[in-house]
Amino acid sequence: MDSILPLASAVTRRRWSGILLAIIAVAGALGFRSLLEGLGQFYYLPMVPAVMITALLAGRTATALAAILSIAVNLTLVPRESLTDAATNAFLFAGVSWILAEVCWAMRAMQDRTRDLSRQLAAKDAMLNTALASVPVVTLDAGGAVQSLNPAAATLFDLPETVARGRPFALLAPGFDVEAILGAGASGGALEAREGHWTGLRPDGGGFPLSIQYGLAPDADGQPHIALCLTDLSRWHAADAQARELHAQLNKVWRLNSLGEMAATLAHELNQPLSAAATYLHASQVDMERAGLLGDSALRTVELAKGQLLRAGKIIRRMRELLSLEARKLDSERASSMVEDLGPILNMIGSSKGVAIRMEVAAEDDRVQAERIQFQQAMVNLTRNAVEAVGDQAAPEVVIFGRPVSATHYRISVEDNGPGIADDQIERIFQPLTTTKSGGMGLGLSVTRTIVESHGGRLQVSRSALGGAAFSFTLNRESSVENA
Known part of the structure; x- marks a missing residue:
């Protein structure tokens, strides 16, 4: 309502301005006609400019009023021989003046159109000049x-x-x-x-x-x-080189992490048989000691064998310590930045399977504590698994979500619309040397879980709203770490 009232007021002002213009134009034409009276008899001709001026400066209502006033003035001031003569001249004037008014309105429309085109061309010219100024x-x-x-x-x-x-x-x-x-x-x-x-x-x-x-x-x-x-293309090449360098770093970290996980698994698996063998040798030593001098030679040999078994156990434990994920200082990072930096690598992973990877990572309040390369390696592995899981879907979909879930935690999840994970397989898939891929080593999710746990989180799997699997974990937000 507030916007309608000013508009109505403006229309009213224009209407009354047109009426006033018509009256002034007719009065001026009448005065001009009075000046011409000494030269001869002029009837409607001096009134034509009044109608044209009104048509050029006002609307149809004011123009019609100017024509009517001109006819009324002529009928009042000029005596006619008959009513037919007066009506004929009046109709002729009305027709001619209206035709001239239509011509004036067409000229006004052309002028308005010309001004609009000029403004548009000027705007486009300015835009083109701006574009050309920024493009070599x-x-x-x-x-x-x-x-x-x-x-x-x-x-x-x-x-x-x-x-x-x-x-x-x-x-x-x-x-x-x-x-x-x-x-x-x-x-x-x-x-x-x-x-x-x-x-x-x-x-x-x-x-x-x-x-x-x-x-x-x-x-x-x-x-x-x-x-x-x-x-x-310098910046594009620099960005491409940076993406390749990041990819190489992630591959190196992944190999070290995989070796560490394998060393831990082998150390765990070999520790029991080595311990058992050392126990059996110790029992043999006890029996040989009872044999006296006859068992001394064999006792020395068994002692050497026992020492080598113990040494093998120490070597394996040392390998585990060297290759395992060592405790790293977590830095203050932005979760959205860490994920966005992976864009070229994730696009490459998705394009190899024809899968478009969507990222919906909230950039607000996303400051977390993380080791950047290790975090990115975990994200690459989870995303690669998701892409491989949806390879047979008609409309494959992989989405990376990220958002703060509390004052202390920021949640990251990788979800897909693949077949998902069976309930009886949820715990088993995180075990080392467990895989469903031909040629796989079964270390991917195990290493990823170790990385997540080194960040103070816990890798979880559940059913995604997309229909497939959802792997998620939380990172400690920076404020919570500082307060702790």
């Missing part, structure tokens, strides 16, 4: 020589436009061949390089990776005019 653009002639560089391109090559103008662009991008563009028969597109990307050169000899998009258009003389849009 180089224009070439048919011979491949530089005609102009915009400021972004000059900055990219660290070369003033006055110096670059007239130079072959091949000096700035070795291998560039303008004939290949002209002979392609296309008006534009991406220009492929042999090495996968172009290399731009700066005056100091430094190079940088470059991609080139081109467009062709004839200039004023009909000669081909080439425009190149350039993109510096």
Whole structure:
């Protein structure tokens, strides 16, 4: 209601302004007609401008009022021979003035449309200039020589436009061949390089990776005019190198963790038979001691064998200590940042199976205590397992969730819409050397659980809302750790 009242008030003001304009225009035309009376008899002709002015500046109601007032004035001031003559002239004036009014309204509409188009073109021109100012653009002639560089391109090559103008662009991008563009028969597109990307050169000899998009258009003389849009790929290459380095670090950590888990398992499994063998040898020593001098030689041999068994046990325990997950200092990290850094690796894992991995990790209040590489390795393993679990689904889905669940804990879960985990297998899948994959070692979930426990959490598996399995654990939030 509050917005309707001002609108109605504005409409009323415009209507009364139009009526006032019509009255003033007719009065002015009447005064002009009075000045012309000395030159002859003028009837409706001086009143035509009043109708046209009203039509140009006001609406149809005011224009109709101007026509009616003009007719009323003429009928009052000019005597007519008959009623038919008066009516005929009045109708002729009304028809002609209305036609002229329609012409005026059409002109107004064209002017309004022209102004709107001008504003739109100005806005688009400003937007285009802004875009071109931020995108390096180089224009070439048919011979491949530089005609102009915009400021972004000059900055990219660290070369003033006055110096670059007239130079072959091949000096700035070795291998560039303008004939290949002209002979392609296309008006534009991406220009492929042999090495996968172009290399731009700066005056100091430094190079940088470059991609080139081109467009062709004839200039004023009909000669081909080439425009190149350039993109510096340095940041993209740096991000790719960083992702590869992270992947290599995760693989190294995974191998060490797997070896540690295997060493712990072997130490546990071999400890009992070694202890039993040492016990049997000890019993044999007791029997040999009873034999007196006849058993001394054999007793020494058994003692050596017993020593070697004990030494083997120490070696295995030492291997376990060296390769097991040592206690690490947990740092303050953002959970969302740790997961987002895995984006390229997770995309690679998902694309290999045709699975799109969605990440819904809340960035608010996500400061936690974690060892970044170990945490990321656990996430990669859980995500890889989820991707493999949904490989046979018609619409595979894997989602990584992250959100604070209390003032002290932040929960991470990896969920899928696969077949899930049978109830009788939930405890068994975390045991070392247990696997359902052909060629698998059965250490993945065991190592992941060890990593989670080293962070003070507990790896749990349950039924996901998506229909498959949900592996989840909690991390201590930074505030809770500080308060502790």
